[in-house]
Amino acid sequence: MTSTTAPGKRMHLNKTEAQARADDIQVFRRELARLSEEGVLTLGGNVRASITAHHDRLLGELERSFDIDRDRRASQLSLGMRIASFLGALALAAAIVTLFQKFWGLLSTPVQVITLVGAALGSLLLTEVVRRFDRSAYFCKLAALVAFACFVLNLSMLGQIFNITPSDKALLAWAALALLLAYRFNLRLLLVAGLCCIAAFIAARMGTWNGMYWLDLGKRPENFFPVALTLFVVPSLLDQRRYAGFAATYRLFALLVLFLPMLVLANWGSGSYLDWAVSHIENFYQILGFFCAAGVIALGVGKGWNEVVNCGAVFFVVFLYTKFYDWCWDWMPKYLFFLVIAMSAVVFLLVFQRLRRLGLSSREVGP
Numbered sequence: 001m002t003s004t005t006a007p008g009k010r011m012h013l014n015k016t017e018a019q020a021r022a023d024d025i026q027v028f029r030r031e032l033a034r035l036s037e038e039g040v041l042t043l044g045g046n047v048r049a050s051i052t053a054h055h056d057r058l059l060g061e062l063e064r065s066f067d068i069d070r071d072r073r074a075s076q077l078s079l080g081m082r083i084a085s086f087l088g089a090l091a092l093a094a095a096i097v098t099l100f101q102k103f104w105g106l107l108s109t110p111v112q113v114i115t116l117v118g119a120a121l122g123s124l125l126l127t128e129v130v131r132r133f134d135r136s137a138y139f140c141k142l143a144a145l146v147a148f149a150c151f152v153l154n155l156s157m158l159g160q161i162f163n164i165t166p167s168d169k170a171l172l173a174w175a176a177l178a179l180l181l182a183y184r185f186n187l188r189l190l191l192v193a194g195l196c197c198i199a200a201f202i203a204a205r206m207g208t209w210n211g212m213y214w215l216d217l218g219k220r221p222e223n224f225f226p227v228a229l230t231l232f233v234v235p236s237l238l239d240q241r242r243y244a245g246f247a248a249t250y251r252l253f254a255l256l257v258l259f260l261p262m263l264v265l266a267n268w269g270s271g272s273y274l275d276w277a278v279s280h281i282e283n284f285y286q287i288l289g290f291f292c293a294a295g296v297i298a299l300g301v302g303k304g305w306n307e308v309v310n311c312g313a314v315f316f317v318v319f320l321y322t323k324f325y326d327w328c329w330d331w332m333p334k335y336l337f338f339l340v341i342a343m344s345a346v347v348f349l350l351v352f353q354r355l356r357r358l359g360l361s362s363r364e365v366g367p
Contacts, residue, residue: 015137015186016244018066025055026071067137085138086189089145096146097153104157112161120154123147131185141189144181148190151177168214171201188249195253199227210273221261222273228258248307255296255308259315262289267322289319317348 035041043051062068069075096119107115127143134140155170178194181187203223204214217223232254234240235247262285265272269281276284293316300308321341328337 015066015068018062019068022059022062022068022070025059029055081138082141085142086145089142089149092142092146093149096150100153100157109161113158116154116157119150120147123150127181127185137185140185141187144185144187144190148174148178148181148193166215168201168204168208171197171204175201182246183243186243188245191246191249192253195231195250199224199231199253199257202227202230219271220273221264221271224257224261228254230254231257248305251305252307252311255311255315258292259289259311262292263315263318263322266319286319286323290316293319313348313352320344 032041032043036043059068059070063070069078100115104112123143124147127140127147130143131137131140152174155173158164159166159170175194175197178190178197182189182191182194200217203220204217206223206226207217207220208214210220212220231250235250240247240250265285266282266289269276269278269285272281272285274281274284293312296312297309297316300306300310300312321344324337324341324344328340332340
């Protein structure tokens with residue numbers, strides 16, 4: 001009965017869930033072997049053979065369907081393949097750009113336009129073709145990254161050919177393609193690229209509304225705050241469960257867009273819109289950074305978002321240590337300064353240990 005219903009259930013798995021199931025099987029096998037060695041539990045020959053056969057069939061099916069890693073060695077090789085895929089995509093994109101630069105001046109304008117459009121459309125078509133034959137998705141990721149690079153090159157070079165004034169609207173086109181490829185092929189790297197384009201566009205647009213040139217978006221870090229708030233709530237409004245790691249990527253990227261400008265303003269108050277004294281602005285953002293980081297940690301603990309907790313903890317420490325430096329470095333003996341840093345690290349360890357225990361106890365008493 002189990003063998004007839006299990007395949008139907010496994011049809012609804014994605015690759016991340018399939019890999020998690022395979023990892024659970026390996027953990028189960030290792031723990032069962034330990035229990036047998038310790039004399040705690042010894043399964044009968046028929047029962048053990050039945051479980052082993054079932055797991056072998058399941059692993060084989062998952063490997064055929066999702067190209068999962070069946071053991072640690074395969075997992076290590078997969079990590080190397082992901083790194084090779086990323087580096088290969090960067091190298092191939094760089095090769096395309098340098099090739100265009102080498103022969104660009106020898107081509108007429110119609111040939112240049114056809115070449116650019118053909119490279120963008122051809123790389124997209126190639127990505128879709130590769131996807132149909134590449135179960136591992138590594139070559140597909142490489143092709144998708146190259147397609148995005150060709151599209152960025154396409155718009156940039158077409159603007160130069162026809163002497164078009166640079167505009168922040170190009171960021172929207174780049175973001176649209178990056179997100180399309182990210183959701184089509186389940187690529188978090190392209191999701192980050194799309195979010196970067198969206199963040200830059202919104203910040204540039206807010207800057208132009210305040211009389212700035214759009215390329216000067218970095219001169220007003222506060223322009224990025226609306227981006228951070230918007231992206232942080234996206235996973236709560238739009239279901240991301242079909243896409244492995246996308247929800248965490250949204251939240252982590254949003255927190256970086258929130259805290260990095262705060263950190264800049266805490267040390268460079270003249271970049272703020274606030275009509276206060278520079279020292280007051282820096283103190284305000286220093287305090288705001290503390291409270292936001294603490295709030296983020298509490299939110300992450302309550303929701304079980306590890307990436308949120310870690311990001312909040314990192315920036316809480318960064319804000320604290322930068323303030324320590326501002327307050328103490330000039331007048332405090334250096335050995336005492338580093339001793340204070342060390343003692344604060346011990347305090348952080350005790351606090352996070354307490355939070356960890358609270359999290360474990362809440363899971364134990366929960367339903």
